[in-house]
Amino acid sequence: MSIQRIVIASLAGFSLVSGAWAADAGKDLYTKTCGVCHAVGIAGAPKYGNAGDWQPRMAGGVAKLYASALKGTAKGMPPKGGNLDAPDADVRAAVDYMLAAVKTAPAVAKPASAAAKPATASVPAAPAATTAASAEPPAAQPARPVDVSSNTSGASAADINSFNRLLKPVGKRNPPPVEDGIHDPANDGTLALMAPLAAYGPxxxxxxxxxxxxxxxxxxxxxxxxxxxxxxxxxxxxxxxxxxxxxxxxxxxxxxxxxxxxxxxxxxxxxxxxxxxxxxxxxxxxxxxxxxxxxxxxxxxxxxxxxxxxxxxxxxxxxxxxxxxxxxxx
Amino acid sequence: MFRKYLWQRLLLAVIGLAIGSTVQIDEARAEYGDIVINNYSDAAGMRPAIFPHWFHRVRFRCKVCHADLGFKFKAGGNEINMVKIIDGQYCGACHNGELAWSVENCNLCHSAKPGTSTQVHESTVQKLAPATLQKK
Missing domain, CATH: 3.90.10.10 (Cytochrome C3)
Incomplete structure (x- = not known):
């Protein structure tokens, strides 16, 4: 019994310590890598601390956000933000760090998230995603004044009268190897290759x-x-x-x-x-x-x-x- | 009755093809100057090789490869094969385990989607005369 208690206590202690350590790692990675885009919302990236940007993405669950961060997305998020040397745990910690900022976001964003949450709280992930997607404009409007960002980045292929129809959208310039259309994503070597934007910073x-x-x-x-x-x-x-x-x-x-x-x-x-x-x-x-x-x-x-x-x-x-x-x- | 629908179906097919071709424009979005070399790869059951110019020009000036190592300014025009590379020619001048990682990392170069043809990606030639390039 007592041994079990010690083990449990030490595990609990360890998890507390490692939790603090992970938070630091997340913040470090954010300042080093993620912040390049997420601090100001470059290329359609959800902006740090902007609940309106994050709300629809959070509807799919944290696991989905982890997956997007680790593997990248078609919208322009490079795998691990282009910093492929970062350990998976740090990437997850960085996601947590960015999510924490939204949960403690300033008052402007609160009504939107508060309004959205009770409606979806009792229902698990999948319906939440659909309600968030369909009810997104009215719910998120206060926190997200401009929908223009998605237009200029060319993300919405549905808009047939969009600007610069045949131009490469901002989010698709300098794509990472896995998304560039010529590298085979099924090739393990592709994932080890550097992303252009990781080199172009300075x-x-x-x-x-x-x-x-x-x-x-x-x-x-x-x-x-x-x-x-x-x-x-x-x-x-x-x-x-x-x-x-x-x-x-x-x-x-x-x-x-x-x-x-x-x-x-x-x-x-x-x-x-x-x-x-x-x-x-x-x-x-x-x-x-x-x-x-x-x-x-x-x-x-x-x-x-x-x-x-x-x-x-x-x-x-x-x-x-x-x-x-x-x-x-x- | 059926013929009428057939006509409409044909029209749909044409529209579909048109949309398909515009999608292809969007698909070509590799990094400017990325070169796919597929002289022998497909036939040998390997993925074609990709040479990223941008990565190398951060580290070396053009002269190193194009004068010292004798790379011609022609995608696929150097007839590089693994024997030459292992003997220290072309890529093998650096990719020898000393100056850069060596040939055992097959998948780092041979990383293109199978069937990708030899060409310079995002180049004007690729956009203006893709048909002539497909033959190579």
């Missing part, structure tokens, strides 16, 4: 491609990719030489900077195979580039895509002579 952003400004990332020393695979101290021979190409039509002339290119590439990568190193010897057209030739060997595949016209077409044409001529004619 890097300068851009509007296209990986949505990272790779040139700036090197300039600002945010990354220092090796120039030699074995020697971390080898540095490139940077050539600072701009080549201006005058182009037809109204587009600004193209300025080709050797500087940014020689940061990444060796002369032999482009010369003489792709570009003959002689002025006027290379016929380049946008059509060729779009089909993967000339500049398009990299731009539109790996380097920034051709949608970024002005990054190349950057030298304004000198139109003054024409204006002067018309002024003189008047």
């Amino acid at each position: 890097l300068p952003k851009s509007l296209a491609g990986n949505r990272i400004n790779w040139v700036k990332a090197i300039e600002e020393h945010k990354i220092n990719p090796r120039w030699d695979r074995n020697d971390p101290n080898a540095t490139p021979v940077v050539i600072d030489l701009n080549i201006v190409r005058e182009v037809k039509g109204s587009m600004p002339d193209v300025v080709y900077p050797h500087k940014q290119h020689t940061e990444w590439l060796d002369c032999s990568n482009c010369h003489p195979g792709i570009f003959v190193p002689q002025k006027g010897a290379n016929a380049i057209s946008m059509a060729a580039i779009l089909l993967g030739e000339k500049c398009g060997v990299c731009h539109g595949k790996v380097a920034f895509p051709v949608s970024e016209c002005r990054l190349c077409h950057s030298k304004k044409k000198d139109v003054r002579p024409v204006q002067a001529a018309t002024a003189a004619a008047k």
Whole structure:
């Protein structure tokens, strides 16, 4: 008897201690990883402390939230928030940490949750989910003033007149490997791979491609990719030489900077195979580039895509002579 | 009577196909620059290999692979096979257990859905001329 009591008492004590420890782990993981999106509600993530965001998700039960956090969701939640090294227990603790914030949420959110709870309290999970889903707009309205968030993230496929119908929704940019459509989710190796967003955190952003400004990332020393695979101290021979190409039509002339290119590439990568190193010897057209030739060997595949016209077409044409001529004619 | 319904069914099928094709647009959402190489994988019963450019360019400049190691700028154009890799060529120059994890981790590279064709994902070529790429 007494031994049993001791065991029970020590177990209880241990669970209390481990509970406190788990709460810390949850908070740590939240500040390190989850908070990146959940603090402000990036990409449709339920915002920390916002009961209106969390209420419909909590209706499915905590187990479902754990599963979403661990395995990721189609809406854009990466598995373990992209931090695949995090232990499962910590991820669950982080979910608990975020849920705790909603349960002690400020007064604004309370009426909504209070109104929703009595109605569903006596009924177990499945009906609760349906009632929460169907009765969600009236119940959650005070805490969730804008439903626009779901529209802009493109989550609602039902809205046929949605904005940017054919554009990639915000939540589907830089998807983690399990959700990117080419990796096999059934492959165990896929789960070990890093998610792009986990790496992109500190890097300068851009509007296209990986949505990272790779040139700036090197300039600002945010990354220092090796120039030699074995020697971390080898540095490139940077050539600072701009080549201006005058182009037809109204587009600004193209300025080709050797500087940014020689940061990444060796002369032999482009010369003489792709570009003959002689002025006027290379016929380049946008059509060729779009089909993967000339500049398009990299731009539109790996380097920034051709949608970024002005990054190349950057030298304004000198139109003054024409204006002067018309002024003189008047 | 039946013919009338048949016509409507055909119309539905066409609409269904149209919707299906737009869904496919949404499906292609790999990371920009991810390369699937499926020269021999499918035939050998392995998942095709995926090379993530973004991961590697954080660590190495283009020159390391495309000049020093001789990778041509062409998805699937290097005819890489496991013998070459084990002999220290191409991927094997780094993936040797010293500079990067070695070839025993098959599933980290061979991780694509079976049947995925060789191409550069999210590239203009993939969007503009997918048919020509399917042949490769």
